[in-house]
Amino acid sequence: MSGNYWSRRPVSRRAVVRGSALGLMGLGGAALIGCGGGDEAEVAATSSGSSAATAAATQALVSQQAAATETGILTPRVDHTAQATRGGIFKGITQAEPEQVDPLQATSYKAAYYSRWAYQTLLEFEPGLGDNTAKGNVQAGLVENWEFADATTLILNLRKDAKWDPRPPTNSRPFVAEDVAQSWKKFEALSNSAADLAHSRSDDAPIIDMVAVDDHTIRIDMAFSFGDILAAIAYQRWFMVQPQEAIAEKYNPRDDIRGTGPWMLDSWDRSVAMRWRANPNAWGVNKPFMDGFDNPVIDEYAQRQAQFKAGQLWWSQTRQEDIISTKEDIPELDVWQEPVQKGNWGIAFGLKPGSIWRDQRARQALSMLIDRELINDTFYDLTAFRDKGWPTKARIHGMGISSGYNDYWVDPAGKEFMDYGQQYSAAQSKLYYRNPEEAAKLMAAAGMEQGFELPMKWIATTEYGTTFPRVGEAYQGFFEQDGHFKVTAEHPDYKTDYLPHYYYGSGDFDGIIWAAKQGGAGGLPFVSQTMFADLYSQGTRQHIAYTPGGNQHKNEYKNPVEVDAIEGTSASDATILKIRSETDQETQLDMIRQWQVDNVERMPCIPAGWPYAVAPYALSWPFTKNWGWRRDHLEYEEQQRFSQVWIDEPLRKKLLG
Amino acid sequence: MTAYIVRRAILTLISIWMVTVLIFLLLHVIGPFFISDRSLDPNDWTESISYFLVPEEQLADPEMVRQTLARAGLDKPILERYLSWAGNLLQGDLGSSVLSERPVWDELKWRLPVSVELGLIALVLSAVTAVPLGALTAVKQDTSVDYTVRGYAIALSAFPNFWIATLVVEYASKWWRWAPDIRFEHLWVDPVQHFSVMWLPVVLIALTPGSVFVRYMRATMLEVLRQDYIRTARSKGVVERMVIIRHAMRNAMIPVVTLFGLVVPILIAGNVIFERFFTLPGMGKYIVDAVGDFDIPVIQSVVLVFALIISITNFLVDLSYAWIDPRIRYS
Numbered sequence: 001m002s003g004n005y006w007s008r009r010p011v012s013r014r015a016v017v018r019g020s021a022l023g024l025m026g027l028g029g030a031a032l033i034g035c036g037g038g039d040e041a042e043v044a045a046t047s048s049g050s051s052a053a054t055a056a057a058t059q060a061l062v063s064q065q066a067a068a069t070e071t072g073i074l075t076p077r078v079d080h081t082a083q084a085t086r087g088g089i090f091k092g093i094t095q096a097e098p099e100q101v102d103p104l105q106a107t108s109y110k111a112a113y114y115s116r117w118a119y120q121t122l123l124e125f126e127p128g129l130g131d132n133t134a135k136g137n138v139q140a141g142l143v144e145n146w147e148f149a150d151a152t153t154l155i156l157n158l159r160k161d162a163k164w165d166p167r168p169p170t171n172s173r174p175f176v177a178e179d180v181a182q183s184w185k186k187f188e189a190l191s192n193s194a195a196d197l198a199h200s201r202s203d204d205a206p207i208i209d210m211v212a213v214d215d216h217t218i219r220i221d222m223a224f225s226f227g228d229i230l231a232a233i234a235y236q237r238w239f240m241v242q243p244q245e246a247i248a249e250k251y252n253p254r255d256d257i258r259g260t261g262p263w264m265l266d267s268w269d270r271s272v273a274m275r276w277r278a279n280p281n282a283w284g285v286n287k288p289f290m291d292g293f294d295n296p297v298i299d300e301y302a303q304r305q306a307q308f309k310a311g312q313l314w315w316s317q318t319r320q321e322d323i324i325s326t327k328e329d330i331p332e333l334d335v336w337q338e339p340v341q342k343g344n345w346g347i348a349f350g351l352k353p354g355s356i357w358r359d360q361r362a363r364q365a366l367s368m369l370i371d372r373e374l375i376n377d378t379f380y381d382l383t384a385f386r387d388k389g390w391p392t393k394a395r396i397h398g399m400g401i402s403s404g405y406n407d408y409w410v411d412p413a414g415k416e417f418m419d420y421g422q423q424y425s426a427a428q429s430k431l432y433y434r435n436p437e438e439a440a441k442l443m444a445a446a447g448m449e450q451g452f453e454l455p456m457k458w459i460a461t462t463e464y465g466t467t468f469p470r471v472g473e474a475y476q477g478f479f480e481q482d483g484h485f486k487v488t489a490e491h492p493d494y495k496t497d498y499l500p501h502y503y504y505g506s507g508d509f510d511g512i513i514w515a516a517k518q519g520g521a522g523g524l525p526f527v528s529q530t531m532f533a534d535l536y537s538q539g540t541r542q543h544i545a546y547t548p549g550g551n552q553h554k555n556e557y558k559n560p561v562e563v564d565a566i567e568g569t570s571a572s573d574a575t576i577l578k579i580r581s582e583t584d585q586e587t588q589l590d591m592i593r594q595w596q597v598d599n600v601e602r603m604p605c606i607p608a609g610w611p612y613a614v615a616p617y618a619l620s621w622p623f624t625k626n627w628g629w630r631r632d633h634l635e636y637e638e639q640q641r642f643s644q645v646w647i648d649e650p651l652r653k654k655l656l657g
Numbered sequence: 658m659t660a661y662i663v664r665r666a667i668l669t670l671i672s673i674w675m676v677t678v679l680i681f682l683l684l685h686v687i688g689p690f691f692i693s694d695r696s697l698d699p700n701d702w703t704e705s706i707s708y709f710l711v712p713e714e715q716l717a718d719p720e721m722v723r724q725t726l727a728r729a730g731l732d733k734p735i736l737e738r739y740l741s742w743a744g745n746l747l748q749g750d751l752g753s754s755v756l757s758e759r760p761v762w763d764e765l766k767w768r769l770p771v772s773v774e775l776g777l778i779a780l781v782l783s784a785v786t787a788v789p790l791g792a793l794t795a796v797k798q799d800t801s802v803d804y805t806v807r808g809y810a811i812a813l814s815a816f817p818n819f820w821i822a823t824l825v826v827e828y829a830s831k832w833w834r835w836a837p838d839i840r841f842e843h844l845w846v847d848p849v850q851h852f853s854v855m856w857l858p859v860v861l862i863a864l865t866p867g868s869v870f871v872r873y874m875r876a877t878m879l880e881v882l883r884q885d886y887i888r889t890a891r892s893k894g895v896v897e898r899m900v901i902i903r904h905a906m907r908n909a910m911i912p913v914v915t916l917f918g919l920v921v922p923i924l925i926a927g928n929v930i931f932e933r934f935f936t937l938p939g940m941g942k943y944i945v946d947a948v949g950d951f952d953i954p955v956i957q958s959v960v961l962v963f964a965l966i967i968s969i970t971n972f973l974v975d976l977s978y979a980w981i982d983p984r985i986r987y988s
Binding site for chain 2: 099
């Protein structure tokens with residue numbers, strides 16, 4: 001690997017970033033899903049592609065992972081179902097205890113995540129198996145099959161073998177269409193995601209109603225043709241089905257769950273543990289091998305790691321910088337390389353009238369001062385992995401599209417997924433790479449002098465983890481390194497300043513902000529450009545997440561600057577709405593990729609280098625069989641995969657005694 | 658003595674009432690004043706508070722914001738809010754969390770025993786080890802025993818006990834694949850399992866106050882040992898052990914007991930880090946989460962409970978002086 005990235009980079013710039021990267025922290029994401037892509041030891045700022053190049057790149061990646069598997073670094077993803085034995089309680093973990101577990105009036109993602117262990121969606125995302133990653137296609141869930149009566153009417157035929165929890169008050173009652181209809185009413189009235197789906201809450205949301213035609217048939221009436229309706233009702237963060245007993249409060253759905261899914265919430269001692277047991281009424285592949293899970297609430301990472309190493313936890317989200325040392329401490333552990341995650345944060349601009357950041361050239365200049373590869377290498381400590389011979393995989397996020405979205409993402413490096421028609425031109429691609437000379441020219445053209453005063457804001461507290469502020473310092477270093485900018489760093493208070501004025505603000509500020517989402521969840525003026533990408537979808541097919549006027553679209557929340565402060569915003573919005581209504585998946589993918597390419601020069605925000613741009617590693621104890629087999633599409637669907645996991649008790653005894 | 662107790666009880670009640678007023682003012686007036694960028698416009702207060710109370714996903718929905726603020730009682734005039742809270746308190750109603758909607762009392766009734774037990778056992782452990790050690794170092798002043806014990810005490814004071822806890826857990830798992838038991842059960846459910854979980858945090862918590870007690874006890878013992886009555890006792894031929902235990906230690910204990918009184922509330926209310934680290938369902942974790950979320954009903958009720966604990970502890974410490982030193986009479 002001669003002439004690789006590291007050997008070509010001057011030490012001084014590494015030092016800039018290294019200085020900001022003390023105490024690296026890996027991603028806390030829960031992704032344990034599909035895999036693809038490969039190493040990017042060297043990235044060329046070119047956009048030209050060919051099928052030969054694609055084949056070569058793909059072959060190199062496959063070879064590298066295969067070699068890593070052969071040498072025992074990576075655990076082969078094998079189906080152990082044929083040898084499965086039933087029983088046993090899995091020692092798991094509750095990492096983020098929810099305040100309550102009612103997903104239809106939930107206040108945070110945590111409720112949706114944990115309630116999904118027992119409640120189910122109408123459809124589900126099809127998992128990948130083994131080395132095949134999930135593609136995001138939907139499959140039967142509580143709905144057995146479906147058909148479109150016309151462009152705006154979807155008929156769902158419900159499973160007849162699904163039953164509710166055997167405990168009172170549901171008492172194994174069969175699942176019926178009225179459960180769906182009543183759940184919909186509750187969702188429409190109470191859910192904080194209602195404006196994304198319910199037309200009564202937002203003109204741009206598709207569903208007018210879910211009507212029970214008979215006990216086993218639901219009709220979904222839509223206000224308009226919505227290309228992603230199936231994915232939308234498969235998305236667990238939105239609509240889950242509760243029994244009528246929950247809606248009638250015959251049990252307290254905030255504290256307890258009665259679902260149709262694989263697990264039952266057996267007990268929940270606040271701040272202590274959530275205990276789940278197998279649901280005897282679970283249907284099909286959801287029927288678990290294990291008897292249940294005991295998941296203590298462990299807030300502290302050091303404690304989690306200690307428990308994991310001692311075999312008291314059987315999986316833990318080990319930080320990337322601790323992966324190698326943990327594996328060296330416990331050589332028996334399985335090692336999985338997970339896919340690049342679906343997230344994408346960025347730098348946003350203040351767009352007050354007269355702001356220099358309304359000039360596209362100024363925005364482009366700033367982007368060209370960031371060395372994204374160096375950010376990846378540094379904050380994920382990729383060198384340590386490479387030195388040990390572990391395969392590494394790093395990407396650069398596209399405009400509005402996280403590099404974790406295979407198929408949707410267009411690679412700025414022009415290396416991966418090059419068989420698509422949509423690719424960046426050389427001029428577009430170079431906007432993603434550090435080029436101080438070119439940046440200086442663009443600044444001059446925009447009327448900015450060297451040493452331009454730049455107020456730059458980011459939160460210095462740990463709401464986004466301990467690495468986030470350090471990445472902000474690294475960006476500051478990039479902007480100042482060659483004298484382009486003189487940065488004044490400002491650190492707004494998260495709740496009283498950052499949230500109202502920036503995150504939910506409207507670009508009504510001076511300078512720029514390094515924000516935890518690409519543009520922030522709603523307030524920043526370019527949000528409509530980026531929202532449909534991956535801000536909240538985090539794993540669902542990204543384009544469904546953007547609903548103008550919906551929950552995720554909050555730029556009207558407070559005093560918006562004019563919509564077209566960045567030229568072309570309205571046109572981009574219109575394109576997004578067209579994408580949403582497209583029902584042919586291939587056409588839709590083409591449109592999304594094209595949108596991405598078409599909007600990079602506008603640079604409505606700056607896609608950043610961190611986080612999520614690297615394929616992280618995960619560890620598990622080897623007696624948890626099938627752990628790496630099922631590859632869920634969504635980051636938050638482990639609970640589905642868990643039904644396929646079984647415990648190799650002899651191996652457990654051998655390893656842990 | 659009875660008159661003293663009655664007088665102190667009345668003073669304690671007045672203190673508690675003043676605490677309720679103070680907490681309320683801090684949370685409903687001064688707090689919002691600061692978090693709303695020092696604006697005195699009540700509309701800005703509620704808006705600022707809404708960023709704490711209302712989940713981020715719901716901030717865009719005015720109806721959701723209104724409902725949440727109403728649940729927190731923030732839609733009423735301030736005096737009405739106070740009277741309502743105080744009236745409910747008198748009836749034993751501490752209110753409910755805005756976020757989880759669970760009654761505060763439901764949480765407190767099983768969290769409070771955990772924190773009290775953690776704090777008290779740690780206090781007792783530190784006292785029974787530190788007081789004799791402190792006395793020993795005084796008696797053996799400037800010997801190797803003195804230097805060794807003082808050295809450890811100073812080191813333990815210098816290193817935060819949560820840091821020591823992290824090292825213990827980290828390296829035990831690395832070297833011996835051992836980790837502390839964290840499957841908490843209440844004492845009345847499974848005593849064996851309970852102590853299996855509690856022993857390590859208790860020992861680690863006891864380190865810091867123990868190190869302080871050792872040094873404090875040593876200092877007071879040295880002073881007492883130089884008193885005339887000690888010399889008199891020795892000249893009368895009293896056995897040295899009796900001189901130390903009956904005459905010196907007992908007198909040296911008075912300032913140490915005051916210190917106990919000061920440490921108790923810290924141990925009960927201040928073990929946030931340990932409760933988090935060892936996943937113990939105590940008050941510390943509860944109040945910290947509530948403060949982070951500006952969950953007003955929880956904060957004001959828990960702070961009130963802490964105030965009660967501190968008042969009662971101080972009351973008991975005052976009474977204990979008379980028991981330790983019969984010359985002290987409350988008349």
